[in-house]
Amino acid sequence: MSDLILxxxxxxVDIPVATGMLHPVQSISFDxxxxxxxxxxxxxxxxKSLTSLAVMDLLPGTASRTASVLKLDDEDLQSxxxxxxxxxxxxxxxxxxxxxxxxxxxxxxxxxxxxxxLLRHKQVSGAEARERxxxxxxxxxxxxxxxxxxxYPHQLSGGLRQRVMxxxxxxxxxxxxxxxxxxxxxxxxxxxxxxxxxxxxxxxxNMGMILITHDLGVVARVADRVAVMYAGQIVxxxxxxxxxxxxxxxxxxxxxxxxxxxxxxxxGAPLGSIPGIVPSLVGDLPGCHFADRCPHVMDACRSGQxxxxxxxxxxxxxxxxxxxxxxxxxxxxxxx
Amino acid sequence: xxxxxxxxxxxxxxxxxxxxxxxxxxxxxxGDPAVALAGEAASNxxxxxxxxxxxxxxxxxxxxxxxxxxxxxxDLGRSHYLKEDISDVILTRLPxxxxxxxxxxxxxxxxxxxxxxxxxxxxNSLIDRFALTLAVVGQALPSFWFALIMMFFLGIQLRxxxxxxxxxxxxxxxxxxxxxxxxxPGVMRLTRAGMLEVLQSDYIRTAKAKGLRPMxxxxxxxxxxxxxxxxxxxxxxxxxMLGGSIVIESxxxxxxxxxxxxxxxxxxxxxxxxxIVLVLSLFYIVITFLADMLNAFLDPRIRVT
Ligand SMILES: Nc1ncnc2c1ncn2[C@@H]1O[C@H](COP(=O)(O)OP(=O)(O)O)[C@@H](O)[C@H]1O
Ligand SMILES: [Mg+2]
Numbered sequence: 146m147s148d149l150i151l152x153x154x155x156x157x158v159d160i161p162v163a164t165g166m167l168h169p170v171q172s173i174s175f176d177x178x179x180x181x182x183x184x185x186x187x188x189x190x191x192x193k194s195l196t197s198l199a200v201m202d203l204l205p206g207t208a209s210r211t212a213s214v215l216k217l218d219d220e221d222l223q224s225x226x227x228x229x230x231x232x233x234x235x236x237x238x239x240x241x242x243x244x245x246x247x248x249x250x251x252x253x254x255x256x257x258x259x260x261x262x263l264l265r266h267k268q269v270s271g272a273e274a275r276e277r278x279x280x281x282x283x284x285x286x287x288x289x290x291x292x293x294x295x296x297y298p299h300q301l302s303g304g305l306r307q308r309v310m311x312x313x314x315x316x317x318x319x320x321x322x323x324x325x326x327x328x329x330x331x332x333x334x335x336x337x338x339x340x341x342x343x344x345x346x347x348x349x350x351n352m353g354m355i356l357i358t359h360d361l362g363v364v365a366r367v368a369d370r371v372a373v374m375y376a377g378q379i380v381x382x383x384x385x386x387x388x389x390x391x392x393x394x395x396x397x398x399x400x401x402x403x404x405x406x407x408x409x410x411x412x413g414a415p416l417g418s419i420p421g422i423v424p425s426l427v428g429d430l431p432g433c434h435f436a437d438r439c440p441h442v443m444d445a446c447r448s449g450q451x452x453x454x455x456x457x458x459x460x461x462x463x464x465x466x467x468x469x470x471x472x473x474x475x476x477x478x479x480x481x
Numbered sequence: 482x483x484x485x486x487x488x489x490x491x492x493x494x495x496x497x498x499x500x501x502x503x504x505x506x507x508x509x510x511x512g513d514p515a516v517a518l519a520g521e522a523a524s525n526x527x528x529x530x531x532x533x534x535x536x537x538x539x540x541x542x543x544x545x546x547x548x549x550x551x552x553x554x555x556d557l558g559r560s561h562y563l564k565e566d567i568s569d570v571i572l573t574r575l576p577x578x579x580x581x582x583x584x585x586x587x588x589x590x591x592x593x594x595x596x597x598x599x600x601x602x603x604x605n606s607l608i609d610r611f612a613l614t615l616a617v618v619g620q621a622l623p624s625f626w627f628a629l630i631m632m633f634f635l636g637i638q639l640r641x642x643x644x645x646x647x648x649x650x651x652x653x654x655x656x657x658x659x660x661x662x663x664x665x666p667g668v669m670r671l672t673r674a675g676m677l678e679v680l681q682s683d684y685i686r687t688a689k690a691k692g693l694r695p696m697x698x699x700x701x702x703x704x705x706x707x708x709x710x711x712x713x714x715x716x717x718x719x720x721x722m723l724g725g726s727i728v729i730e731s732x733x734x735x736x737x738x739x740x741x742x743x744x745x746x747x748x749x750x751x752x753x754x755x756x757i758v759l760v761l762s763l764f765y766i767v768i769t770f771l772a773d774m775l776n777a778f779l780d781p782r783i784r785v786t
Binding site for chain 1: 682689692694697706782
């Protein structure tokens with residue numbers, strides 16, 4: 146099996162809205178390989194959730210998806226029918242959502258909901274499913290796992306419910322796990338715990354992981370690669386080291402302003418605040434999407450299309466008219 | 482769970498007690514029962530005699546306890562008008578009403594829940610519009626009118642179904658549809674609204690993310706939650722049908738409790754009226770209790786704390 150688990154090229158999501166066509170995801174490309182964690186960061190509303198839902202083929206009603214390549218384990222997801230997708234979802238790729246309080250069905254026990262994931266996809270007995278559920282509940286750090294199986298979601302705290310969600314995602318031993326801001330709704334004190342738990346499990350089970358998070362401290366710690374999204378586009382991507390040490394897009398630089406030394410960021414540090422708001426993504430938006438908020442904006446930024454360009458090192462690209470050197474110089478000036 | 486059952490039982494008991502007090506006092510709402518019984522031409526002596534022989538001269542709490550004690554043993558007294566034991570009359574009429582209401586609610590649920598679900602799966606689709614039309618028509622049509630239309634076409638023109646005097650199961654078809662149809666819109670719209678909301682919920686997204694089959698998502702995960710408010714509504718409507726089938730029972734000449742109530746009111750037969758109210762109220766209480774139990778079964782948040 147190839148090491149490449151997920152291959153995404155030119156992923157586009159469109160949603161018709163009252164005022165026209167919304168373009169929340171505009172030609173996004175990325176890969177996830179086995180054992181690798183890709184962190185997607187960016188402000189609220191820049192299309193992170195829709196990107197992950199598009200990969201899962203779980204987009205909301207009217208949203209539509211296109212891509213030039215969308216492959217999981219070398220299988221084309223675009224030509225896979227809905228029936229095939231139900232075989233893939235929960236089995237080869239699993240997702241953990243932002244809202245643990247409401248993501249479990251209130252009518253069924255934890256055990257029922259854990260076991261049904263495995264029973265749906267694998268030829269196992271009820272007893273085996275139960276065993277696996279207990280094993281994974283222990284893995285995600287839940288004590289008295291066996292007795293939890295008969296409990297209902299409302300009897301568990303948010304943190305415990307998210308651990309259950311993580312265990313549920315792992316039931317079938319997926320190749321890819323997508324975690325969309327899995328800790329945003331949780332108590333600050335347990336956010337880092339859960340994120341580190343996820344990172345540990347990802348390494349232990351050698352999965353590919355897409356982690357969407359606001360916690361830049363955790364990104365610095367667990368990400369192999371980082372994709373910075375802004376207004377429906379990836380504006381900078383590279384290895385975590387490349388992006389943290391040499392942020393070349395003005396937006397990334399803004400985000401990282403509160404992290405002077407990579408890897409030593411305070412836990413739970415919020416995204417740096419950049420003045421201005423994200424532009425509307427309804428209709429065509431010419432030029433650089435960040436132009437209105439960019440401290441280094443030029444006339445040329447407001448027309449045409451700004452493409453990704455190589456930064457200093459291989460695999461590090463950013464979407465800007467500035468050269469890497471100019472960008473680096475700007476960063477120095479800002480810091481001084 | 483046990484605590485919840487006991488609590489609900491307690492409530493049911495209190496309601497039953499209250500109902501019994503109110504029902505008992507029905508005897509006194511239209512004035513002196515002895516005078517009412519004796520008739521207008523009666524002399525004072527006759528009235529006093531009746532008062533004594535029926536026990537109306539005793540203190541009211543004593544009369545109540547006496548009445549309640551007998552009622553608990555199944556003795557609801559005698560109908561002055563029919564010269565029969567009230568329990569016997571009610572027992573012969575009750576099955577017809579129970580069958581009618583039972584068939585009517587079954588018809589309503591079998592029609593409205595699948596329609597509500599189908600409408601929710603595809604909002605604004607053809608089936609959704611059809612369901613909406615049915616609901617609007619159902620709410621606009623008085624049930625007696627609907628019953629008459631059905632009688633005319635199915636009974637008189639096509640001669641498919643008997644139009645009155647139920648002796649066979651066919652006789653129950655039209656009355657059940659007429660009675661049940663009236664309930665359909667409410668149940669259907671509640672099912673549709675509940676399903677629409679539940680289908681948008683995060684746990685349905687989770688179920689889909691697990692790769693569960695669409696039918697499992699729909700029925701195991703969505704309907705189970707969406708049906709909970711429907712149970713309560715159906716229970717209320719079922720209780721309503723038991724007592725509210727007067728019109729339908731009259732039209733189809735079904736010898737049920739509703740028809741009996743109507744006759745009884747015309748006759749001014751107070752003890753019979755009292756008994757009918759009591760029996761219907763008790764059924765209502767039992768139905769409500771059963772609905773609570775069903776909801777507790779469906780929703781663990783009620784039963785497990
Ligand atoms: N169902 C929807 N209908 C219309 N617009 C939507 C819908 N879902 C998301 N959007 C819009 O798409 C954009 C991207 O959303 P999302 O991917 O959820 O952002 P993020 O996860 O990065 O916060 C937002 O502007 C949001 O308002
Ligand atoms: Mg989001």
